[in-house]
Amino acid sequence: MATAIDKLSVSTIRGLSVDQVNAAQSGHPGAPLGLAPAAHAVWRKMKFNPQDPHWINRDRFILSNGHACALLYSLLVLYGYDLKIDDLKQFRQLNSKTPGHPERLDTPGVEVTSGPLGQGISNAVGIAIAQKQFAATYNKPDFPISDAKIFCFLGDGCLMEGISSETSSLAGHLQLDNLIALWDDNRISIDGDTACAFTENVPLRYKAYGWKVLEVHDADTNIDAVSDAIDEARKITGAPVLIRLVTTIGFGSKAAGTGGVHGAPLKPDDLKQLKKSWGFDEESNFFIPDEVANYFAEKVEENKKIQAKWNELFKAYKEKYPKEGAEVQRRLDGKLPDGWKDHLPKFTSKDKALATRKLSEGVLDALCPIIPELIGGSADLTGSNLTRAQGATDFQPPSTGLGDYAGRYIRYGVREHGMGAIMNGIDAFGANYRNYGGTFLNFVSYAAGAVRLSALSHQGVIWIATHDSIGLGEDGPTHQPIETLAHFRALPNMSVWRPADGNEVSAAYVSAIEGVDHPTIIALTRQNLPQLEHSSLDEALKGAYTIWPVEKPDIILVSSGSEVSISIDASKELEKQGVKASVVSVPDFFTFDKQPIDYRLKILPDGVPILSVEVMSTFGWSKYSHEQFGLNRFGASGKAGDLYKFFGFTADGVAKKAEQVIKYYKGKTVTSPLHNAFEEL
Incomplete structure (x- = not known):
């Protein structure tokens, strides 16, 4: 039963939240006022240790409606994370630990970067997948080293965004009963009453997805009802749970229930009457009653004991199961298996031509047995992306007969955006997961919102993006990335x-795989490519290198992917005419830009005109070339070979472009495009 201290705790959470917004004169006070009782009910039942925020078996809390972050920051302060009242006073200010939406790198205790609506609930699905897979792989009888729950708050806006439909549908199929989502049904969005645009029956939709749905109709005040719903949700097996919380946005304020309290600070007189209604001094700011501080401190001590018991359990686990225990410990330490790179395929120019998507499959076949934390899937394109390693088991509920929860291949279905956000969630779980998702390169654009958050959050997810150019052929311009x-x-x-x-x-x-602090897209061909004479794994790891060297070249051709071999063939054609052309392969701009300027100028030196060759947009290539040969229009439907000829991407076509560039720059002073005022300083 809720006690006086519970009610006082809720008032304290509300007070800290509205004071943050008031101090900044910017933010969203409405949702925290309505959700504070539910937040209190959830957090007091979670297991976590603020002094060890990365403990692998902690329960997770995801705030998908990230505009309500003042609520989250208030909880983090009250529970003793490395966040103080002074940080709350700097809400939404430059370089503070309390940014305008939660960011996982800025604030201890924030699990994922949320804000773009629908991403957080989708991340939560990914975390739930990772927890299920980790538990199924390593738990033993009497040794439940992974049994955490994932809690997520989401709002009407999250439910309107299509990505939440993608991921909630998959969560239902996967029967993720470790996931409990709480919907803040306050019927207000930025445009006002959701009746203007959002009148669907959400509970019925989620039941159709395969979720269990519980409802609390007085969540503004009834802490006990929310708490009972959480207890019931914890007991449900075989399905994720959605708890509908009927709340009043801005509960207790003069603007309660209106769009005006969604995203604007409360007026001074409203703040005063609110604090008076809680029994606080009207002039108080960031007030935490001593009994509330003590209450939360006691909860933290209880949680520390829970982790201490887990530590003992894990110690005993490692003694009884030394092989599995050593593997788990290695993963928790963020280390990859010793010698994993020795298993990578290596090639000479005598090896047969293959599509790079097929070569990618070979890498996965080699590495998946060696790296147990390497997991991934495809957005319904397994046979095209070639992302399923030999002998793989699908990640599926055992009841379906399609696989099991220890499986490492995820059938994402046609859900590119959802896949991207789920991948971010798997990464956020921890345990050194190196996870990938496959689709056509063109359709990574469908997932741009999730990809952007991967980069912003420094998450090392991997996109296997096949069919990377007009070389995919007959599917035409709708599928050909430009x-x-x-x-x-x-x-x-x-x-x-x-x-x-x-x-x-x-x-x-x-x-x-080593890039744990940034995402990677690997763009791969459908068409076969030759194994090149001077290609080098080690040199490629510099981002760019001279793959076809000639002495004192008249021109340098810089290229990537399928156009590198065409550029080399063009160099051979030019050689017949007495023209020297070296070829530089630039597989990754990001990596090349990190190299010392001396190395970069060695590859792209002064005194030689440089022509880029890539069968896509020329945008961006001026960083590395004086002239650009590309495709600044959409593609066409036809056979790959015919398309390359039509657009001039042949040895002869590239050679003619090179001759034009040489002629244009003859007699002129040519400096490397790498030079710029900032670099020179």
């Missing part, structure tokens, strides 16, 4: 690999 690489290359903290052959594919995987 601007996609330029878009994602422009994204900060984003690695975009476009390998030219087998050695470069292996290099791309080394970079991606």
